[in-house]
Amino acid sequence: MSKHNDLIERSHWLRxxxxxxxxxxxxxxxxxxxxxxxxxxxxxxxxVARYTRGDPTxxxxxxxxxxxxxxxxxxYPILADIGYFPTEELARYTKPEGLxxxxxxxxxxxxxxxxxxxxxxxxxxxGVCMASRNDGRDVRSFVVLGDGECYEGSVWETxxxxxxxxxxxxxxxxxxxxxxxxxxxxxLVRLEPIDEKxxxxxxxxxxxxxxxxxxxxxxxxxxxxTGGKPLCIVADTxxxxxxxxxxxxSEWHNRMPSPEQLEQARRDLETNRITN
Amino acid sequence: xxxxxxxxxxxxxxxxxxxxxxxxxxxAADLGAAALDSFREELPRQFIHSGISEQNxxxxxxxxxxxxxxxxxxxxxxxxxxxxxxxxxxxxxxxxQPVTLISVGVGMGxxxxxxxxxTTEDIAIMRALPxxxxxxxxxxxxxxxxxxxxxAKPAFRYLRLERPALPPVYQGDFAxxxxxxxxxxxxxxxxxxxxxxxxxxxSLEARALLAAQGVEPAVFxxxxxxxxxxxxxVAALAPYDAVVTVEEQWLAGGFGSVVLEAFSDVGSTKRxxxxxxxxxxxxxxxxxxxxxxxxxxxxxxxxxxxxxxxxSPGREGA
Numbered sequence: 001m002s003k004h005n006d007l008i009e010r011s012h013w014l015r016x017x018x019x020x021x022x023x024x025x026x027x028x029x030x031x032x033x034x035x036x037x038x039x040x041x042x043x044x045x046x047x048v049a050r051y052t053r054g055d056p057t058x059x060x061x062x063x064x065x066x067x068x069x070x071x072x073x074x075x076y077p078i079l080a081d082i083g084y085f086p087t088e089e090l091a092r093y094t095k096p097e098g099l100x101x102x103x104x105x106x107x108x109x110x111x112x113x114x115x116x117x118x119x120x121x122x123x124x125x126x127g128v129c130m131a132s133r134n135d136g137r138d139v140r141s142f143v144v145l146g147d148g149e150c151y152e153g154s155v156w157e158t159x160x161x162x163x164x165x166x167x168x169x170x171x172x173x174x175x176x177x178x179x180x181x182x183x184x185x186x187x188l189v190r191l192e193p194i195d196e197k198x199x200x201x202x203x204x205x206x207x208x209x210x211x212x213x214x215x216x217x218x219x220x221x222x223x224x225x226t227g228g229k230p231l232c233i234v235a236d237t238x239x240x241x242x243x244x245x246x247x248x249x250s251e252w253h254n255r256m257p258s259p260e261q262l263e264q265a266r267r268d269l270e271t272n273r274i275t276n
Numbered sequence: 277x278x279x280x281x282x283x284x285x286x287x288x289x290x291x292x293x294x295x296x297x298x299x300x301x302x303x304a305a306d307l308g309a310a311a312l313d314s315f316r317e318e319l320p321r322q323f324i325h326s327g328i329s330e331q332n333x334x335x336x337x338x339x340x341x342x343x344x345x346x347x348x349x350x351x352x353x354x355x356x357x358x359x360x361x362x363x364x365x366x367x368x369x370x371x372x373q374p375v376t377l378i379s380v381g382v383g384m385g386x387x388x389x390x391x392x393x394x395t396t397e398d399i400a401i402m403r404a405l406p407x408x409x410x411x412x413x414x415x416x417x418x419x420x421x422x423x424x425x426x427x428a429k430p431a432f433r434y435l436r437l438e439r440p441a442l443p444p445v446y447q448g449d450f451a452x453x454x455x456x457x458x459x460x461x462x463x464x465x466x467x468x469x470x471x472x473x474x475x476x477x478x479s480l481e482a483r484a485l486l487a488a489q490g491v492e493p494a495v496f497x498x499x500x501x502x503x504x505x506x507x508x509x510v511a512a513l514a515p516y517d518a519v520v521t522v523e524e525q526w527l528a529g530g531f532g533s534v535v536l537e538a539f540s541d542v543g544s545t546k547r548x549x550x551x552x553x554x555x556x557x558x559x560x561x562x563x564x565x566x567x568x569x570x571x572x573x574x575x576x577x578x579x580x581x582x583x584x585x586x587x588s589p590g591r592e593g594a
Contacts, residue, residue: 059343105370105371106371112342113338113339113342113367113371114366114367114370114371116366117362117366119331120335120338120363120366120367122335123331123332123334123335123336123338123339123363123367124335124336124338124339124342124367125339126332126335126336126339127335127336127337127338127339127340127341127342127343128339128340128342128343129339130324130336130339130340131339131340131343131344131345132343134321135343153331154329154331154332154335154363157327157329157331157332158329158332158335158336160327160329160332161326161327161329161332161336164327
């Protein structure tokens with residue numbers, strides 16, 4: 001299988017696995033997870049983030065932060081797959097006897113920070129990047145930010161700071177699905193031109209189709225080649241990507257499907273492959 | 277020799293520690309100190325200016341701490357507490373990161389500045405966080421010993437520094453008191469005053485005033501309100517008929533509440549009178565001392581409260 005096809009199959013697997021995991025107890029955020037599926041798969045399976053299978057505490061690992069913490073559970077199938085905890089935990093998601101919670105925290109192997117509250121991941125990652133640089137470790141931090149998360153002022157506090165510090169080992173990926181709970185970002189509080197905002201804060205910025213592994217991998221290839229700037233990848237995505245009735249619909253943020261919709265979603269996820 | 281500023285004592289010691297320990301990091305959110313200039317110059321790799329961005333400061337500190345760094349965050353009291361409370365709660369508290377928050381100018385330390393710069397609630401809000409250690413030194417000796425303690429035992433910690441230089445309370449005996457979290461700093465009988473920081477000095481002044489009238493309350497410095505062994509505090513206060521707590525805080529959940537909780541937790545019904553700030557905002561000019569005098573925290577107010585308890589019949593506690 002070509003690398004590209006492998007990534008497509010893994011995204012397909014990730015969406016279906018996350019969906020079934022969330023449906024076991026009907027807790028979680030499916031559309032927010034689906035908008036960033038290709039981002040996470042590219043990071044972990046596209047040769048971008050460096051990690052040691054089975055060793056979540058390797059001090060030289062790259063750090064991956066799901067700063068949009070409501071979708072951190074999208075990482076669980078991947079973290080299990082790379083041997084950070086047993087795959088059986090996925091079936092115990094949010095159950096009293098289970099390890100995995102709806103909002104992730106560092107008690108779960110592979111979760112680097114508690115990010116249920118928005119606007120923390122970038123600053124914590126910046127601290128790790130500074131420590132790593134000072135210690136001579138080649139550690140990068142990849143921070144998946146929600147576009148709605150970019151309303152938080154703390155994101156921009158760190159954006160300024162990271163540029164000043166020249167943290168070229170820091171990568172922000174903005175999951176630009178254009179929706180928050182009450183509607184379209186551009187109808188609520190405008191975020192565009194979001195790429196220009198990051199650029200004006202001193203970041204190297206690239207804007208890509210966030211469902212295209214090819215485009216994402218091209219963007220990730222710029223890590224460390226930014227002339228001392230932190231890198232921001234604005235990934236244009238679709239919230240709920242892969243489930244027809246959820247795509248681009250803000251009301252599905254944390255709603256759970258009816259039995260009929262559940263079957264429809266399963267059919268969609270079985271047949272849909274995101275192949276851009 | 278003039279009394280040194282607490283912040284200079286602390287930072288000088290931290291600088292000396294940081295020269296030996298490259299894992300010590302100091303983050304400032306644009307607050308200076310004479311001692312900080314040499315730290316910045318000598319140890320630029322270990323000094324970080326976060327910008328006037330306290331949220332960023334705390335999150336960056338958390339990230340550094342996850343890599344094993346011993347991090348100190350430094351800002352004015354108001355801005356290192358309520359301003360970034362959620363970052364403290366989540367990134368330091370819930371993630372259990374050993375970061376020391378150095379809070380300068382507690383209470384009404386920034387004279388005339390008003391509610392934006394006064395921290396008259398910081399004890400209540402900071403001690404509410406699980407696992408935090410809350411310390412309030414009252415002089416240079418206690419500040420120095422606490423500086424060493426923060427490095428020897430890295431922890432999630434809130435360190436309350438007074439802005440003005442204060443005269444000595446301890447004479448080489450603070451280090452021995454540190455493990456308990458409180459110390460009797462003046463002997464007495466019948467009534468015990470419990471206070472800390474700036475108000476400890478006012479309490480000692482009140483004791484001096486009362487001595488002329490033949491009344492001698494003991495004075496206790498409760499410099500660590502959390503963690504606290506309630507049984508130990510209650511035992512230390514057992515010889516006295518009544519207790520007066522003195523704080524430059526609103527009473528809701530503050531310093532006096534700590535003492536009341538200790539008595540309640542061990543089932544004691546000892547008489548405890550709390551003296552603190554009235555439940556209002558303070559916009560008055562004139563500086564810290566006149567404002568405290570005008571709102572019930574004058575030396576005479578403390579002396580009066582003690583005197584009343586002294587002359588009233590004692591009530592045995594548990």
